[in-house]
Amino acid sequence: MNTPELIPGLPLGEPINLSRRRFLASTAVGALVIGFGLPLGASRAQAAAGASAERGTQVPAFLEIRPDGSVRLLSPFMEGGQGTHTAMAQIVGEELDADPATFIVEAAPPGDAYVVMENGMRITGGSMSVRMSYPTMRRLGALARAMLLQAGAEQLGVPVAQLTTQPGRVVHAASGRSLGYGELAGRALDMPVPDPASVTLRDPNQFRWIGKPVKRVDAYDKSTGKAQYSIDLKVDGMLHAAVQHAPRLGMTVGGLRNQAQVEAMKGVHSVHQLPGAVAVVAERWWHAKRAVEAIQVDWQEPTADSTVRAMPADFSSDAYRDFLAAQQGPARDDENEGDVAGALSSAKTKVEATYHNQYVNHAQLEPPSALARFNPDGSLDIWLPNQAPDMFRADIAKRTGLAPERIHLHSPLLGGFFGRHFLYDSASPYPQAIALAKAVGRPVKLIWSREEEFLRDVLRPVAVVKFRAALDADGLPVAIEAVSATEGPTEAIAGKQGDKLDPTALEGLSGKSYAIPNKRIAQIYVKGPAMLGYWRSVGNSLNDFFYEAFLDELADKGGRDPYDLRLHLLRDNPRLTTLLKAVAELSGGWKRGPYTAEDGTRRARGVAMASPFGSHAAVIAEVSIDKGQVKVHHIWEAIDPGSIVNPAIVEAQVNGAVALGLSQTLLEEAVYVDGKPRARNYDLYPILPPSRMAQVHVKIVESGEKMGGIGEPPLPAVAPAVVNAVAQLTGQRVRSLPLSRHTFS
């Protein structure tokens, strides 16, 4: 377990990258390394992992401390902009007693050692990373500190009890001597990991970094082009590849009409047929792309035994919405309390409305890619964007027949993800890259062009929701029913309905906190033809729009102010009452409008709430109408994730979630006609441009309740707040998204 024996693995283990090579070379000399990482760290960690090892206690698998005192942390979580690498540096650094600024954080390889979440999973999603691993990652830092203290005791020849630490140093106050962590890491290597129960964690009142706006560990590299994503990587002898996908998923290659001509095109190495695609391998990606787009393919209709979800030739997203709206059931109840039918039949006032949403794409700016290399010993190195390394490795093992330990999976930074990089069949380039690398006997990097990405991206689900509600004589809702005709992403990926309802189908309709005594939330499961996936905030991204907009309709019908109605319905919920009041205060006091702003525009405000992923959010939006379209001036958002690790990153995440929320509200939509997406690039699939961003004002409310998520929770309340404001301003109650389908006056 020392560095030199690990170094020979590096040329195979790492992509070529000069700055990184220098870095590794410098650490090879006299480095005091606790664990070395990819790919050998994985097997070492696995070897070190006793069957009884407690979660997140295998310090050597996670941490390397270098002679200069810098700390390399292999994080269980992928960094894709949400700031999790910085959060992990804060959490581990706090207990290790090392400044997060001294951390270099990279994604850990697959392996049981890195399963640190309390739910026993290892994914980066569901806004889970920090909230599910917080105590474990703190303890990891504390264990490493204990090892350094023990090493310090031996080196200084003093009892460990006489030692303490300052950031990056073990200190013997009595003698005034101290040693940097970098000087001690070699000796610490020989220390057994202490009993996890033996370490005490720092008093939160003494936190230096947790809870503070610590600077991101990746800010400089990402401002200077130094940050490397999957698409940027290169290994010796690598060829480039591009694909042309079948116009509809499930179609197969019948034949190539001009293969010889394409093979003769400049730079072309070879032409390949793949399941549902053709590929060109070339010395340059541009040559591969040009050549593959020149191939004339005879595509054949899917056969009955197709293993993928075949897209029908007549599929239209607009027609599919009508199809969903016509579904009568059967429906399965998720929530059913009180007597909805009775309340509806005896109600003084009944309200009914039908809502729907649109398909949307992920449209992350980094197009998917994968770099595959078979090594002389038959093992495989693969670099690819992913949110779940162990699941991807298992899938690759299944596809290739390789044992998992022969697959070295690397997880570079993600150029945005928003749910794009979970395991979706037929939606990622790595199976193709592996097949091509095998076929040509050289490493291959496959990049999907933006057009190919739009063709194979999985879509956020659509739903048609029929609401019915009853108001009492005071105009207060006494019953609400929502029946959603939809397919949730989890059951879509499984390909069938489960024994239990798919929680991602109804979340945001279910789980609302309003005190309405009679309620029924149900799903009509409708298996659709489009490949579906998770999109930032998942079911909440549509369902909170439906529910919170309909709730405003109930307020209007009952002659109640929508803010006051929410306060009333939350009167027994102090946490949400506080939150709702906080957003009102943040906005200068609840003011619905319409009113005339200083610039002469007529404006109004809307309010909405959502409680996804263990956190709670309240949003107020201010809108006006500009040339028939909605302009959102301000978004005020109060968010209560219980407690937080980094307020600056929370604020950035709220900004980002607001942007995506505005994008799906104002202009974003994946439209299918004749089984094909109308848009294959950003020209016809607009995403929120800077000109349509709102000013965002954030209030973090730390209630001290159980920690919730932060990447997704700020999103779902944006759409209903905007739509409610538009209804108040224009009198037009829009029950669908995006608003660009409508003209306002």
Added chain:
Amino acid sequence: MELRINQKTYQVDADADTPLLWVIRDDLGLTGTKYGCGLAQCGACSVLVDGNVVRACVTPVAGVVGREVTTIEAIEADEVGKRVVSAWVEHQVAQCGYCQSGQVMAATALLKHTPAPTVEQIDAAMVNLCRCGTYNAIHAAVQDLATGKEHA
């Protein structure tokens, strides 16, 4: 053909109509300039050509022969670029970071031509897409640079 990129001269064997982006990334290995759309829609590939911001994904390489190309790799060698980078770090602009090379190039081009741009000029120049929604942070960073408020 002969290219001048980041004050260095390169001999490149590429077709005249190859987009500058792919010559920069694949022939020269300068991967800080990003591929996002290939259609001049997103701006992730923004570079400077004789100090003007262009979208390298639709710029034929032959068109920059005899001109000076600056990519993100050399941004800190430029006095204005260096200021932009520090403002980006100060404002913690980046999230996923994939578009930020292009954003930094666009801001640098703006400030080189217009050292103290108005809000309207900033809005007109800073049009690159960002899926993470860092627009407000970008605007705040450029605003600071425009008004000389940033920590130099």
